[in-house]
Amino acid sequence: MTAILEARALGKRYGRKVALSDCTLSVPSGRVVGLVGPNGAGKSTLLQLACGLIGPTSGSIEVLGGRPASGPGQLAKVGFVAQDTPTYAGLSIADHLRLGARLNPGWDAQLAEERIRQLGLDPAQKAGKLSGGQRAQVALTLAVAKRPELLILDEPVAALDPLARREFLQSLMEVVAEHGTTVVLSSHLVSDLERVCDHLISLVASRVQLSGDVDDLLATHFRLTTARREAATLPQGMRVVLETHTERQSTFIVRSDKAVQDPSWVLEPLNLEDLVLTYMSQATAGSGHRPTRENQR
Numbered sequence: 589m590t591a592i593l594e595a596r597a598l599g600k601r602y603g604r605k606v607a608l609s610d611c612t613l614s615v616p617s618g619r620v621v622g623l624v625g626p627n628g629a630g631k632s633t634l635l636q637l638a639c640g641l642i643g644p645t646s647g648s649i650e651v652l653g654g655r656p657a658s659g660p661g662q663l664a665k666v667g668f669v670a671q672d673t674p675t676y677a678g679l680s681i682a683d684h685l686r687l688g689a690r691l692n693p694g695w696d697a698q699l700a701e702e703r704i705r706q707l708g709l710d711p712a713q714k715a716g717k718l719s720g721g722q723r724a725q726v727a728l729t730l731a732v733a734k735r736p737e738l739l740i741l742d743e744p745v746a747a748l749d750p751l752a753r754r755e756f757l758q759s760l761m762e763v764v765a766e767h768g769t770t771v772v773l774s775s776h777l778v779s780d781l782e783r784v785c786d787h788l789i790s791l792v793a794s795r796v797q798l799s800g801d802v803d804d805l806l807a808t809h810f811r812l813t814t815a816r817r818e819a820a821t822l823p824q825g826m827r828v829v830l831e832t833h834t835e836r837q838s839t840f841i842v843r844s845d846k847a848v849q850d851p852s853w854v855l856e857p858l859n860l861e862d863l864v865l866t867y868m869s870q871a872t873a874g875s876g877h878r879p880t881r882e883n884q885r
């Protein structure tokens with residue numbers, strides 16, 4: 589499977605502030621990728637590097653085999669909707685579509701007009717008079733109608749109510765199904781990501797903690813509960829991501845490629861939210877949890 593986004597030791601600093609550090613990633617094409625992480629983790633930085641709005645301080649990033657924003661051909665292949673879903677307040681929706689047509693060689697006017705009609709929006713309406721959800725839909729329409737191979741969305745649903753969120757994600761999935769677009773979207777709302785994403789990247793404190801296809805990640809992570817024991821006594825090859833202990837009982841979140849079988853253990857699968865929160869709390873300093881370790885026995 590070809591990688592649509594390839595980052596090698598990618599880093600970004602703002603003065604002394606490290607926004608992204610040693611990020612090595614490979615995102616396969618045709619996926620809907622969820623980018624998660626706490627505030628300030630570096631999500632917007634990674635997305636802005638991917639669409640070429642900013643350049644790296646170290647390492648490299650390639651998108652669709654080229655340097656981001658390195659020329660008109662490269663720009664045409666990537667659609668980007670920034671966190672604040674920017675539109676021109678004084679321009680109407682129709683003006684925005686005309687602008688899109690002038691700026692993008694592959695513009696699909698029919699797709700754009702059809703989406704606006706389906707959304708029940710009046711093309712004559714000024715963008716400044718739209719609700720946050722409607723503005724997000726217009727911004728998505730502009731990004732989609734340029735027919736990109738990769739669509740990058742920075743917290744596209746943050747300002748939307750639950751119904752608008754569902755409608756937005758539904759229309760996003762229709763675009764993906766119809767055009768086979770690869771999507772990378774960041775969000776704090778893991779339940780939304782659970783519905784739409786098949787690939788996950790978790791960033792914490794400017795570093796990638798976890799990345800992979802969701803099905804593979806869920807198939808290899810478990811919650812393991814046993815009578816109290818030390819992590820070092822677990823079988824070889826079992827990576828302890830997080831451990832907590834009471835006087836009598838130990839609970840481990842483990843990563844293991846092999847089947848885990850012991851009748852004295854209670855083994856439970858994780859859902860996506862468990863997985864995301866586990867890696868976030870594992871990486872958060874002062875969480876009281878012990879750090880990740882690989883069982884060496």
Ligand SMILES: Nc1ncnc2c1ncn2[C@@H]1O[C@H](COP(=O)(O)OP(=O)(O)OP(=O)(O)O)[C@@H](O)[C@H]1O
Binds near residue numbers: 627
């Ligand atoms: N232009 C900038 N100048 C200085 N520091 C910056 C700049 N942009 C981002 N940073 C810093 O880089 C770090 C990563 O920021 P970034 O916006 O990528 O995080 P994020 O994961 O998108 O956060 P959030 O979830 O809050 O949107 C933060 O500590 C932020 O303060």
